[in-house]
Amino acid sequence: MPHDLAERHLGFLSDTTPQMRRRAAAVFLVRRARGGGLDKAAQFLGINPENKRLGYTQLLNRRLRASGTARDFEQALDAITAELLEGPVIDYQHRREVLATWTLEPENWQHMLTRLPGLTSHRKPLSDDRRRLAVSAYIWTRVTEGEPDFAPCPPHIAPDPALRAVWTxxxxxVFHWLRTTDHQPYYGALKPLLEDHAEHLAKEIDRR
Known part of the structure; x- marks a missing residue:
């Protein structure tokens, strides 16, 4: 679910985090579309393990009942559904499947680096594979509208706990610095390059 869409319609759930209400609402929408239970809907979205799948939906249900806003939530889902149907149909599952083992190509990463300004501070950016693989996760979130926690670990390092920890x-x-670009000029220049690449990649996938 696009972030702006979730915030416009679910902002009344101020006692829950944006992440929680967005994930939970997506699960409820999938259940509406596909039928079945909430657990199956969460699995369809790739929300694992089971305690995380159930935790978001059960906690939200309890809060909706306690606050008397269950009807407001259903109306918000109606509005989100209507807005999604008005726009182009995007197969986010297809995008996730295509990008399941994808990482930003080294040549594209090097090209981006040549377009970045020099740093005036003592901090030097890492231009090796660690940073390339990290920004790959950011591009994944932009193409799939997924959460950072769900970005797939590159398959060639996933089996190694130490390498996986470094990637995490x-x-x-990287996500922190891209959120604080006002204080990080280097990442302020990098962010639009990543956004442009994500937009191009999304269009390319949708044509397949």
């Missing part, structure tokens, strides 16, 4: 840390750092 680098991914967290």
């Amino acid at each position: 840390r680098e991914r967290h750092n």
Whole structure:
């Protein structure tokens, strides 16, 4: 579910985090479209493991009942559904499947680096594969509208716990710096390059 769509219609759930209400609403929407239970809907979205799948929906249900806003939530889902149907049909599952093992190509990453300004601070960017794989996760979130936590770990490092931990840390750092671009000129220049690449990649996938 696009972030702006979730925030416009689910902002009344102020006692829940944006991440929680967006994930939970997506699960409820999938159940509406496909039928079955919430657990199956969460599995369809790739939300694992089971305690996480059930946790978001059960916690939201309890809060909706306690606050008397269950009807408001259903109306919000109606509005989100109507807005989604008015726009182009996007197969996000297809995008996730195509990008399941994808990473930003080294040549494209190097091209981006040549377009970035020099740093005036003592901090030097990492231009090796660690940073390339981390920004790949950011592009994945933009193409799939998925959450950072669900970005697939590159398959060639996924089996190694140590390498996976490094990737997770680098991914967290990159997302933090891309959110605070006012204080990070280097990442302020990198962000639109990543956004442009994500837009191009999404169009390419949708044509397949």
